[in-house]
Amino acid sequence: MSLCINPRCLQPSDPLNANSTICRSCKSELLVQQRYRISRLLSDTSGFGAVYEADDRGTAKILKVLKEHLNAQPKAVELFQKEATVLSQLKHPGIPRVEEDGYFTFFSRNSEQLFHCLVMEKIEGFNLEEWMNHRDNEPITQEQALDWLKQITQILDQVHQQDYFHRDIKPPNIMRRPDGQLVLIDFGTAREVTGTYLAKIGGSHNVTGIVSVGYTPPEQAGGRAVPQSDFFALGRTFVYLLTGKHPNDFPEDSRTGELIWRNTVDCVSQSLADLIDYMMAPFPGNRPQNAQVILDRLVEVEQTLNSRQTLDRPIKDYPLKRNLPNSLELSEPTKIQSISPNQSKPEKLLLRQFDSSKWLAGGTVLLMGLGGIGYWQSTQKPLALTAAITNTSLSPPEVSNTSSSPEVTNTSPSPPEVSNTSPSPQLNPSQFPLKSQEQGVTLEVLSVSKQGESVLLNVKLKNEGANSVRFNDSSLNVTDDRDRTLFKTTTGLPLELPANGKEVSGTVTVPTALWEGARTLSLTLTDYPTGKLQLKIPGIPVTR
Structure with a gap:
């Protein structure tokens, strides 16, 4: 088959074009650059370009064509050309090969515009998002995570050493070859680190922001990306791979901005989880400063896991009810293993x-004798x-006294x-409903109920103000009276409340396992992105 890539062609997939060099419908060239015959369309779903498979004298290649309406936009053309420049300079098995003449332009028949094209190596296999979908989003193992994290970090080390950074790391932009080698793709958003660029962001001059929801760090969303922005996105990618859930499915700590994801994984060691959190630090200055720091930490993690004299338990092994x-039978005390000096102390070490x-005690001989x-x-x-x-006291239990004598x-x-x-929560319904109101927006807790090992807060939202109010996944936070931020899920609550809208009801589900000793909960709802609206309902009674 031979496809015509002229976007105005009426029959681009005419089967009679198979052995022709000119399209029968629009008369455009079918042998692009007198070299590439287009065999099939792979993707046309992005807003940036179409991706085709092309035959280069018997070798399958990838041909990317910038969409026609973007040809007149200098920024789009610049990003497209940037990918060609970056890939032609980088030589690594984890980066698609692009030859020096891989970027070119051509005119199609009946069009006065140039079409920008890029030919690169075709990577056989699936991207990691597709790969996970084929596995029904089953999380990868810790061993696989260590191998993959090392591979991608080594690729980033190569990219950063050439004074570039990627700016769009996420599962769809990582391919897996059949031999297991990972490949980082889509360098169209890559940015060169120059003195001019650093001066720009240092002087608060924003540059083009590239945003992939759930993976893009805060500074990049504001147009101030730095090389450490790649580490944040890479950490978020491994949260997805280790949990099978999108990063946006997890809440963020309202005080620190850190992602609360650890309590959903079974077999990830504390040291690996600490490294991933280190990479995802909200402030770029608190992340690893270069790829070699991550590689060094990976060596330490592997040494920790291989040592039998250290304790590095799964992070989900928290004490539960x-x-x-x-x-009760008397048992021998559990031996507590020592922690080596090189190992970071776990945040919550379960010691028994x-x-x-x-x-x-001997009782006094009363009427019935010695007891x-x-x-x-x-x-x-x-x-x-x-x-x-x-019974928690060390005093004797009370003796039954149902007769005149003990x-x-x-x-x-x-x-x-x-x-x-x-222990199970004893719910106190006497104080409901509880309400918080500000700027015409009302948050109300109607009731609290227990369902299995969770507490359900039945809530209601209403916006009687003149402007709509937006939220994101981290807008709603639940804390207990010990100021602990609790994991929660929501059902039925929207991300936007229209002005003068109807009441909306939903539930907030909070697992009880990790808030032992709490008597009350607090619910806080903050609008996004301004944060000017804050509704808070403290003292929701849930006593034990």
């Missing part, structure tokens, strides 16, 4: 403390949480009965 057995004691009261208590309590156990129920030492249910 437990069902306590009816009778066994505190066992026995209390035995013995035995009491034995043992608790297994994570330091990070306070477990609620039926009756001893057991004549031999035995442990007291312990409740077999884990």
